[in-house]
Structure formats: C-alpha cells, structure tokens
Amino acid sequence: MAHFDTEYQRLEASYSDSPPGEENLLVHVPEGSKPQWHHIENLDLFFQRAYNMHQKNGLTCMLLGEIFELVQLVFVVAFTVFLANCVDYDILFANKFVIHTNSSKVTLPDAFLPMEVCSARIRNNVFVIFILVISGVFWLHRLVKFIYNICCYWEIRSFYINALKVSMADLPYFTWQEVQARIIEIQKEHQICIHKKELTELDIYHRILRFKNYMVAMVNKSLLPIRFSLPMLGDTVFYTRGLKYNFELIFFWGPGSLFENEWSLKSEYKRGGNRLELADRLSSRILWIGIANLLLCPVILIWQILYAFFSYTEVIKREPGSLGARCWSLYGRCYLRHFNELDHELMSRLSKGYKASSKYMNCFMSPLLTVVAKNVAFFAGSILAVLITLTVYDEDVLAVEHVLSSITLLGVCITICRSFIPDKHMVFCPEQLLKVILAHIHYMPDHWQGNAHRYETRDEFAQLFQYKAVFILEELLSPVITPFILIFCLRRKSLEIIDFFRNFTVEVVGVGDTCSFAQMDVRQHGHPAWMSAGKTEASIYQQAEDGKTELSLMHFAITNPHWQPPRESTHFISQLKEKVHREAAAGQLGATSENLAFTSTQSLQSESEPRSLIANLLAGPPSLASLHLGRDGSIGMNEGASALRSLSPLSASLNLRGSYASARVPRPDHPAVAAGRAMAGSGTDARTVSSGSSAWEGQLTSMVLSEYASTEMSIHALYMHELHKQQSRREVSRHTWHRQESDESSESVHDDPEASHNLPRSNTFPFGGTPNQEGAALQMSGQRRYGGTTESLCGSSRIQRTPRVPMGGWTEETQTGRHHEPVPEEGSDDELPPHIHKVT
C-alpha cells in the first residue's frame, strides 16, 4: 500500500511544471463563460419578481411608481400636519380681517401662520409628534425596501435583457405567456432549476402562486373565519387587506410561521403525530399576533383614515356617483380565483364581468327608495334651478354667504338621488344577466341558478361585488376588527389549520411544498358532481367545492395550451376534447364561409327547426331541454344569446349573418368533401384563419388566438355549470322522469346530426372589417357547436348510469334548492373529522 502511495506522490510533485506529455492530454473547453443564469437560489422569488416586472411594464415604470409613492407619503403626512397646525382658519373664513398695505385682497399666504408659531405648535403637540415619528419610521422602511428592490430588480432586468432577450422597451408588449415560454426555453439551456431538465408552465405558476393557492383553497374549504352571521346584518363576509395580511403573516412568512422558507413547510407540520401540540403553539402565536395588532391598532387606524381621506376625497368630489359604484371584493377575488391563476388573468376576467354584474345589481332597485329619491331630487332640483337662474341673472348672488356651498351640496344630492332612480328603459332580466356573469366569473353557488331574481341571491352576490363605499368602510374598520377576528375566531380553527396544511401539502420535485389542490388533480380532489364522477377518489373532505378543481384544470389547460397535464388530468381534459374533435369534424361539414354556425335569430324564428346548439347548451340537456323548451324555450335561448353577446361585441353582425344563413340552407354531402371545401376555402381566402378547429383544440400556437382563450374558457365554464346543474337535477328527478328522459334523449341524439346539417358552421371564415371580432365569432361558432353535441352525447350516455348517491324524496323544492347536492354544505365540512391519512 505504502508503495503505491509514494508513486502517486512523485507524480504530484511534477504538477507545478507543465504536465508531462502535454500534447497527448485531453484538452477541455470551459463552458462557464456564459451568463450566470444557471441554478438560481430562490426560484420562487425570482419568478415572482420576473412576473412583477412584467406586470409593471419594466423597471423604469416600476421605479418611477415607487418613487412617486414615497413622495406621496411624505406629502400626505406633511400636508396633514401643515393643515392642522399652520393655517389660520379665521382668516380663510374671513372672521378676522387682515390689514394690507397695498391691496385689499386676502391672499392664501395671509392665512399661513408664521414659521415660529407653526413649529412651536407642532412641538407642543405630543400627538402630532407621535404621528410624525411613526410615519417617519414607516417611510424609512419603505425607502430601505425601495433601495433593496432596485438591487433585486436590476438583476431581473438583466435576466430579461440577456437571457430572455427582451428589452425593457419591448416588455409591455409581451404577454406573460410569451415570457413564460422563453423562460422554459432558457431552462433547457441554463438549468435555472436544477432538479429538472425542463420546466413546465405549472412549475412556474406553482412557484409564483404558492401561497395564493393555499389561500384560495382555504377559502374554498371555508377554513378561514371570514364569514360571520351577525345578529343585525345577517350573513356577512368580512375580509380586508389587513386581515389578509395577518393571515399570510401567520401562515406563510411571519416569525415562527408554518413555512420554513418560501418553498417548504416545516417538517414537524407534515407529521400527524403531534398535531395537538402544534395546534396549541399556533393558537398561542395567533393570540400574540392578535395582541400586537390590538396594540398597533391606533397607528394603523390613523394611517388608514389619512390614506383613505387623501385618496378618495378627490374622487368623490369629482364624481359623487363613484361611491355608488361597485368593485369586486377581496373575498370575491379569492372565491372566484382559479387555482393557478395569475393576477392579471383574474383581473381581466373579472373586469369583463363587471358591466354585467353592475347591471345585475342595478336590477334590484328598491321601489321605496326610488319614490323617495325621485321626490328629493325634484325638490333639490327646483331649489338648484332657482339658484342657478339667479346666478345667471346676477353673479353677485354667489357672493351671498352659503350660496355657492348650497349649490354644490344640492348638486351632490341630486347626483346621489339619481343613482337610485333606475333607467326608464331598463328591462329586468336577472336570470340572463347572471348567465352572462357566470360566463366570466366561472364560479357560482348552485342555488343561484333559477333564483336570480331573489333578494337572497342578490345579497350573496353583493358579498362578491360590493359597493366601493362599503369596501372603503371595511378597510377603515379593519384595524379595529382584525385583532378580534384573530383572537376569537381564527384561534379556534388552529387545529383545522394544522390538519389542512398537513393533509393538503404535497412535495413536488423541483417546486417544493405546494398546496395539493393546486395540482388540479381530478382524481385526488375532484368533485363527483362536477364531471369527475368515477374518476375522483376524493373523500368529501378532500373534494374542492364548487367544481374548483375541474374548472381550474380546464382554465389552466386552456390558458397554457403547451402544458402537458399529468395522465389522470389528461383523461379528464380529453373527455371534453374528444367531443371537441368530433365536433370539429362536424363543424366543418357546412364549411362555406358565409354561413356562420350559430344563429340566435334563427332558433327564435323557427321553433320547428332543430334547436340550435346554444339552446342546448344553456337551456338544458337534450333530455330536459325539450321539457324546458316546451315551457320557456325562448327564454332559454334569449339567455344564451345574451350570454354570448357579452362574450363578443359583434352580436349585431352575428345576427345578421345568422339570418342570412337561415335564408340559404346548404346541403353538406360528405364529410371528406366538406372538409376539402373547407380547406379550399382557407386556401383561397388569404385572410382566413388557417383552421378553425385547431384553434380551439388546444393548439393555440399563435398569440393572436390565445386571446380567445378566455372566450373558450367562458364556454367551458358555462358548459360545466350547466352539466353540473343537470347532473344534480337528474340525480334528484331520475326516477320520476326516467321514462320521458330516455325517450327525449334518444330523440335528441337523432336530432343532432340533423342540426348540424341544417345549421351549417364555418370555421374558415373570412375576416370582415374587424379581424379580431370576426375571429372571436369564428371561435365561438365552433365552440357553440361542440357544446351542443357534447350535451347530447352526454345526455345519451348518462342514461345508463345509476346515480352514485341515493337521494331522498323528490319535491319541487329540491329541484331548485341545493339539497340535491350529494355532499353536505360547505359549512358542515368543517365539522367533519379530518382524515389523517397523508397526502404527501
């Protein structure tokens, strides 16, 4: 042994010179000269910053925004202090006269107190000094944060420029999907994540939305104490930014939180053994944080009031109606958010639904208030008119004390009153509007459908879509209420929270610990009432409510067409997509470009003709549809039409084309011929989208088409809700309607091919004036088509299936109520003992 040793040693001695036999040695080329984007330490933060930077349109905009925020802060504080201490209001109100040497005019500077008096007043006021100190500390914190951010985002900037090859000037014109695709490309080259060779879209989403997904899941499972039934106000939701901040502090990043770092849950929380002890610890932590909140309450409260005052008074003065305007509440944003949905996706979706939502809310004008408002407006208006007339006659009237202020006040009064008076030409059609809203917001409790006209539904919707004024008020109250919610409500849930994090955390290679719901695994978290019956193995505790898993999966698959879902999910998606394919073929049957597939007018024109698919989609399943149509078929179609009208702004052209299509009935012969014709059509017309079917088969390669993803998702959401409704209704009514049902469905299956004959659909469709809109129409035509037949196919195939859950007696109420749900209501989930079996 020792002998060999020495031999090695000798060789080593000669290293200092050039290695022996250099010409024979292998020569290597270093690869490390490339930029340092491999192997980034904290990918969560990295992706979050990259996303932030993209959303804020580059570094310059971001920094400028932050600088202005800092300046604003100084201004708010300084101005308040100045107004409170340095202004002689007596001079302003002309209670005291100033003696001027040169002129008799009172100028603004006259009202300012001299510096010495001013500073003396500030120095003597302890309260003011207290506020100044607090805001100074806060400002310094913001400043340090700002400087730190510059350094961090500078790195991201160079990542964008050097690695992603996106210059800052171009960044605002890139979609996130494009940026993401480039990041995925980069991974192949630089390996920014070392666990995997390739990143998927889902990995990036998981990292950016890790904690948001947890919050969405917790709201979905009603774990967070944000719903309260108060004695006077009834069922209310209280969820403010302050409360949200505290939740996140407790769970995710505060000292002693459940998470060890951004990407992993502490190991003791993954074990079931000492859950009681951990729950105790959590509850005591919540108590301390609650107490800290209570102590800081005055400071936060003052800040909130000041902030609200300065940010909203100007707006209120400018347009007093804005307080009557509505906004999506924080709770609504949580409730309506899909798993793995980025902020901008959610916001665009909700913004699209805004108009319909406010219209819906405006349907519910209180008639009493209207009468009162009309009369108040009348009286106020007459006084105002007189005052204005007098002013016009002689403007000295304005100089009379309080005339100007009463004119202003009367104006405000009239504006407020007017907001209570409904538009004369408005039609009350809540059910339709709710459908339209659903197409955008994608989630809705079951019991709303069919009850859209009721006040209960309206009130519940108001929880999602609240008055701006209420929002501001809640934010103002938040510092006071938050500590009590933490101490008295959240603490009681600590064991459930511990169980939740243990049961619903999975460790994903290359991502770390994520919420298992966010995996969107239909098998693990699917809800049998939401199309995943037979596929799901989830217990009630594990099922996501409101079809969240299924809808999220569809949403994610549609927004990220390149994403390869895991096998179980693929099955679920392919079940839908398979029908899409079939429909694609059918849709091309009547592929003459003038003939647009769907016509709402047509279906209204001729009741004898096979129902258009949108009627199928929205009015009911084929089996039940005829029943519906017999009673209120036209209403159903109206709904459908309006729902779709909101999806694309070209209802007019659509209807026109529709009637045109109905005028000439094409005769599609053979699929092959038709397909050939379609191809020819696309070949001849240069502006034709290459193949309509591929556009919604999930191969949205072109970025232009990805804009229609939201439309596609809307259709899917409507479809899934409809199917869900039918399924739950079917389970109730099955034994009663059994006979009829089978008859109807067989008929409708027979019907449908006919429908596709008589209603030709074109996927290759030349662009008219506005290519985008036409494109949307094209998209929709295909989708509508597919929706209808899927419906019928499902209808026919579902007849053999026996209901999974035996139901009780069937009554008229159960049809509309939520009782048919095979799972208990959300609230009762919480009482169920959590399953200890481990998901991880």
Added chain:
Amino acid sequence: MNCRSEVLEVSVEGRQVDEAMLALLHTILLHRSTGKFHYKKEGTYSIGTVGTQDIDCDFIDFTFVRVSSDELDRVIRKAVGEFKDALCNSGNDGVGQISLEFYQKKKSRWPFSDECIPWEVWSIKVNVVNLANEQERQICREKVGEKLGEKVINIVEVINRHEYLPKMPTQSEVDNVFDTSLKDVQPYLYKITYQITDSLGTSVSTTMRRLIKDTLAL
C-alpha cells in the same frame, strides 16, 4: 431550495463514528473532485490526474477508496473529529447529523457579500448505539461494514444520475466553482456542517436573517 438533497442514515457504535463518517464523506468527495485544471492561452484547459487510495477501517470490516490527498483528508478528519466530540459531549441520546454541502459562489455587487448557493447537500444522520458485550460488537462490526457498502453503492448510483452540475468555469471563475486551495486535487466547493440532535427550531440567526429579508421583500 433550488438544490438536491440526499439523506443517508447510519447506526453505529460510538467508536465507529469517525471511520463511518470518513468513509461516506470521502466516497462522496472522491466523485466530486477533479484533478487540477491547467488553463491555456486559448481558453482551454487540461485536467491533472487524481490518485486514489484504499483505506482500511479499524473498527469496521470495511475498506473504502479516497482521493489520495493528505490535505483533503486532514480537513475532513478535522471536521469529523469535531462532530464526534460534539456527539460524545451532547449527552445520552447520541443522534446527530453531519452534512456535506456543495455550493457555488456568485459574485454580487458591492453592498452585498458573495452569495453561496448550494446545489447539492448530503446529510448523514448518525445514530449512536451502545452495545453490551464483545460478541455484539463483533456482529455490529460486520453489519456496519455491510451497511456502509450499501451506502457507498447508493452514493454512486445518485452520482451516476445525469443531473445538474455546475458548468466548467473559465480561469477567472474557477474559484467560484472549485476549491482551488489544495495543491493536488480540486474538489467542488464544499462545506461541512454538523448538528447535534434533531432540533425542531432553526437557529436564531437564520430566523433573524429571514425576518429582515422578508420585511424587505415586496
């Protein structure tokens, strides 16, 4: 964390601790070391040779291969020695963990110090057992040997997987990837840390650091 982590667990007798640790750490380092780089003008380099050496254990029926570099051996021995002392002094339960972390340095701009970003962490959990008599010791000696053999194969399997390794650096960056302080061998930059008892909480300093970072983050 953006880094691979491998965990090995061994149960050994008190006096076997350092040999077992040496065996495992040296095995890992053997595969994570290269010869010295000799850069040439055109930006290419050639790699020097590395000698290997068989080491027999005294208290375990086991022989392992290590890089024949006394300097490296000294460093490892020192770390393992400290770990063993800490383990002995810790008290009765005798549970500890020694980790070998390979990292990369990333140069940062002035206000911040260089970042050390780990890319692979090997944690070896040690459980010290007390044996009553000589016969048990004999059995233990063989068993531990077998176990270590398994572990070595384990390590080799992990290392054979085609996974992320830092890219070969240019001359100016070689210090960011490799430990160039040794004159006969050039392992990837590594750090050996140990921890006695599986303590639940993280240390105060890391908590503080995180707190500051968190408040600063957006």
